[in-house]
Amino acid sequence: MKQDKRKILPAMLYGALGRCPSCGKGHLFARYLKVSDHCDHCGEALHHHRADDAPPYFTIFVAGHLLVPMILAFEVAYKPSLWLHAAVFGPLTIAMCLALLVPIKGAIVGLQWANYMHGFGNPDEDPAEPGAIEPNW
Ligand SMILES: [Zn+2]
Secondary structure: OOOOOOOHHHHHHHHHOOEOOOOOOOEOEEEOOEEOOEOOOOOOEOOOOOOOOHHHHHHHHHHHHHHHHHHHHHHHHHOOOHHHHHHHHHHHHHHHHHHHHHHHHHHHHHHHHHOOHHHOOOHHHOOOOOOOOOOOO
């Protein structure tokens, strides 16, 4: 069965904004980091996502590349004591990671949806659906 090609960038953008990658209107997340089972606007099944460790990995990657130059520039410019580094960049690191985690996870769910990964768009590949095809390891 030939499936329609889904646009990846809009799906990732909708996901990063916390919206359904299919319609762009419904909510992607039921709670912080908890993806809704279905879109509350169009009914698209969203429980197929398998973001797993990708969102934390990319969050660390992005936050590290933003924070390390800031920390080094702060050190070179002001030569602050270690307690000031910890007081400034400890909370900033935590806040940045918590803020980046949701849009990055949304973008990854959107990417998976656009590529029909993990049962998105194909109930035969959904292990959560009755009668699904089991993976052949
Ligand atoms: Zn939707």
